[in-house]
Amino acid sequence: MALRVRNLDEAVAFFSDVLLLQETLREQGRSYLTCNDRHHELILIEGPKEGCDHIGLEVEGPEALQETLAAAESAGGRRLGPVAGEPGIAGGEFVEGPGGHVFKLFYGMESVAPPPDDPTGVRPSRFEHVSLKLVNPGPMERFLSEGLGFQFSDRMGGKMASWWHCDPDHHGIAIQRAPGNQLHHHAWTQSDLNAQGMTADRLAARGQTLHWGPGRHGPGNNHFIYFKGPSGALIECCSDIAQFGPESTYEPRDWTFRPSSVSLWGGVTPPRFILAGAPLVRG
Numbered sequence: 001m002a003l004r005v006r007n008l009d010e011a012v013a014f015f016s017d018v019l020l021l022q023e024t025l026r027e028q029g030r031s032y033l034t035c036n037d038r039h040h041e042l043i044l045i046e047g048p049k050e051g052c053d054h055i056g057l058e059v060e061g062p063e064a065l066q067e068t069l070a071a072a073e074s075a076g077g078r079r080l081g082p083v084a085g086e087p088g089i090a091g092g093e094f095v096e097g098p099g100g101h102v103f104k105l106f107y108g109m110e111s112v113a114p115p116p117d118d119p120t121g122v123r124p125s126r127f128e129h130v131s132l133k134l135v136n137p138g139p140m141e142r143f144l145s146e147g148l149g150f151q152f153s154d155r156m157g158g159k160m161a162s163w164w165h166c167d168p169d170h171h172g173i174a175i176q177r178a179p180g181n182q183l184h185h186h187a188w189t190q191s192d193l194n195a196q197g198m199t200a201d202r203l204a205a206r207g208q209t210l211h212w213g214p215g216r217h218g219p220g221n222n223h224f225i226y227f228k229g230p231s232g233a234l235i236e237c238c239s240d241i242a243q244f245g246p247e248s249t250y251e252p253r254d255w256t257f258r259p260s261s262v263s264l265w266g267g268v269t270p271p272r273f274i275l276a277g278a279p280l281v282r283g
């Protein structure tokens with residue numbers, strides 16, 4: 001996940017303090033942070049406008065990159081050229097989706113010494129998924145499935161929202177119909193609901209409260225909390241997300257759009273969750 005922030009020092013401090021991310025490298029106004037043995041799971045880029053710079057998707061290698069780029073282009077994507085000078089990866093190329101969201105297809109992520117064990121479980125094990133807002137979700141569904149090879153997981157209210165996976169996790173990308181094209185949230189995998197409670201404690205100690213949660217979503221079945229991060233997008237901390245695979249009993253379906261589908265534990269979806277979103281900003 002690559003985000004644009006106005007104050008790099010403050011943003012790095014936020015992710016270090018709230019999610020216990022560790023900075024691998026800082027150079028040229030960019031900070032590369034991780035929560036595991038991968039060189040980076042998050043890139044923070046300092047600049048005048050905050051928002052979403054791009055979303056990283058890993059492919060197997062140079063051949064898979066070329067195949068995926070060709071498929072992405074014929075499914076409505078626009079190639080933006082190779083990734084230049086990014087530390088920690090062997091190569092990649094940017095492609096813009098039909099709603100203007102930019103994806104970085106990359107391969108060859110470098111390994112680093114992981115941060116020390118975190119007994120609280122607050123530090124995520126990995127980056128998990130993004131949720132994107134789109135004026136017109138239809139072309140994006142085609143781009144994800146035919147262009148990037150994602151598979152259908154669930155939808156809600158017809159074309160109102162849909163969830164897509166590229167590995168056993170129920171969703172790597174979720175999309176929802178909205179008045180503008182934005183990044184709604186980026187999500188991180190934690191061990192259990194207790195870790196989300198301790199993350200909320202860390203936020204409260206900074207004087208910040210949750211936007212929503214804790215709860216459990218219908219589509220994906222994952223525990224969630226949401227809070228606002230330095231890019232303007234919401235951050236979700238997740239656990240227990242449904243898994244696809246040979247053993248899976250999860251059945252994709254079209255959920256009725258109602259609060260009890262969005263949150264199995266009940267309650268009304270707060271307007272500040274629905275209205276949240278960060279602009280798409282490129283340097």
Ligand SMILES: [Fe+2]
Pocket residue numbers: 129130131174185187236
């Ligand atoms: Fe999510």
